[in-house]
Amino acid sequence: xxxxxxxxxxxxxxxxxxxxxxxxxxxxxxxxxxxxxxxxxxxxxxxxxxxxxxxxxxxxxxxxxxxxxxxxxxxxxxxxxxxxxxxxxxxxxxxxxxxxxxxxxxxxxxxxxxxxxxxxxxxxxxxxxxxxxxxxxxxxxxxxxxxxxxxxxxxxxxxxxxxxxxxxxxxxxxxxxxxxxxxxxxxxxxxxxxxxxxxxxxxxxxxxxxxxxxxxxxxxxxxxxxxxxxxxxxxxxxxxxxxxxxxxxxxxxxxxxxxxxxxxxxxxxxxxxxxxxxxxxxxxxxxxxxxxxxxxxxxxxxxxxxxxxxxxxxxxxxxxxxxxxxxx
Numbered sequence: 162x163x164x165x166x167x168x169x170x171x172x173x174x175x176x177x178x179x180x181x182x183x184x185x186x187x188x189x190x191x192x193x194x195x196x197x198x199x200x201x202x203x204x205x206x207x208x209x210x211x212x213x214x215x216x217x218x219x220x221x222x223x224x225x226x227x228x229x230x231x232x233x234x235x236x237x238x239x240x241x242x243x244x245x246x247x248x249x250x251x252x253x254x255x256x257x258x259x260x261x262x263x264x265x266x267x268x269x270x271x272x273x274x275x276x277x278x279x280x281x282x283x284x285x286x287x288x289x290x291x292x293x294x295x296x297x298x299x300x301x302x303x304x305x306x307x308x309x310x311x312x313x314x315x316x317x318x319x320x321x322x323x324x325x326x327x328x329x330x331x332x333x334x335x336x337x338x339x340x341x342x343x344x345x346x347x348x349x350x351x352x353x354x355x356x357x358x359x360x361x362x363x364x365x366x367x368x369x370x371x372x373x374x375x376x377x378x379x380x381x382x383x384x385x386x387x388x389x390x391x392x393x394x395x396x397x398x399x400x401x402x403x404x405x406x407x408x409x410x411x412x413x414x415x416x417x418x419x420x421x422x423x424x425x426x427x428x429x430x431x432x433x434x435x436x437x438x439x440x441x442x443x444x445x446x447x448x449x450x451x452x453x454x455x456x457x458x459x460x461x462x463x464x465x466x467x468x469x470x471x472x473x474x475x476x477x478x479x480x481x482x483x484x485x486x487x488x489x
Contacts, residue, residue, distance in 0.1 A: 173306040179419050180313035181374050186399045186411035187320050188367035194406035194467070195333060196360040197340035198257070199265035202272030204392030206365045209248060210241030210372025211382050212279060212286055215295045217241075218377075226287040234298050238373040245369025246362050248275070253358035272389065280384035291383025295376050309378060316374070317412070320367060325408050327363075336360055337406075390446055395422065398449055402456050404463025413464055421452065 185207060192198045214237035221229035232240075248271075256267045279286045286292065299308035327333050335356055339346045343353050376382050395418065403414020425445045456463070 170306060173310050175419070175423065177306070177310045177313050177378060179416050180310070180317045181371050181378065182396065182399060182419055183317050183412045183415040184313075184320050184371040184374070185368055185396050186403065186415045187317075187324050187408060188364040188371065189396055189400050190405060190408060190411045191324055191327070191360050191364040191367070193400065194411070195328060195340065196336040196357055197261065198357060198361055199261045200268050200361070200364070201265045201393055201397075202252075202268030202270075202275075203368060203396050204387050204389050205268075205272035205275035206245040206248060206368035207372040207375070207392050208275060208279060208384075208387040209245045210238075210369030211376035211387070212292070212372075213241040213244045213369070214238055214373030215292045215376045215382055216285075218296050219292060220294055220296075222287070226283060226292070227285050228292070234296065234377060237377075238370055241369040241373035242366040243369075245372070246366035249362040249365025250358065252365075253361045257357045257361060258354055269389075272393065276384055276387055276389075279387070286384075289383065289385075291381055291385075292376075293381050295380045295382065297377055297380050313374060313378075316370070320370070321408055321412065324367075328408065332356075332359075394446070395449065398453050400463075401453065402463055404465040404467060406467030407463070407465045410463050410465035410467075417464070418449070418452075422449065425449075 185203065188206075189200065189203060192200045214234075216226075216228050217230050217232045217240045218234060218237035219228045220231060252268065252271060256264055259267060280289060282288070283290075297305055297309070298312070299305045335346065335351055338349075339351065339353050339356055347353050375386075379386075399414040399418045400411055401414070402418055403412070404410025422445065425448055429444055
């Protein structure tokens, strides 16, 4: 990058990664934090967004795989959101009437199916060789990293504002009512499954947006980049640590956990001998798991607990009638 040293370049790279993860955490907060849906297949929507945007915007592949459309970046990102949202709709129509634990199992299986499909269907995704040459906006200007960081931060703000507005709207209040007691919400005349599907598709589409941003940021994707350890487990840790149900907590959790995840990579590489570097990834996951247990024991609601203020300014505990007003 012109005019920037190694430390500044890494800082920009780090913040861009945090921004992309923050968007995924905000999306998961819609599904889990607002409506209480266990989505353990986050990586499937993330990967579909990345591959779709890469295919739509990439150069001609010479017939090796589908591509060569050369569409603008916004079209690619929107296409990724649409494809991820369609997968979310298909899952919702089939699985969202299941209990939470069964939904978790179903989404894990679907995510693995999607990953293996992307890995093996070389005519579509170039298989294990991946898709190179993904367009990187602002690259010719010489300030790609800074410009891309600015774009990602703008999208983080826009996604945050959209979800925060949805959370405070009647739609968001119905979702929280369904999360707390779906029988009461159904008795109030709310279409429980319909609202769940809406929340699931909304979150899935935002995950697709994040996947597209990742693809254009790195410039190359393959199936190995979308493993569940990082694409699902780490996202859940971020949201739980930051505070599910709280959009600010989702962003804070993405920042804190990514600091720990990145820092642990450096520390472990310095401590472990070269012969044990292959075990470093498993050790990092173990450390993150231990950290998650500590957070659950010390701060069960996360670093920022869910905001439960209503129009009256009173909390749900102070106003027993507040919950009943939510579903109206």
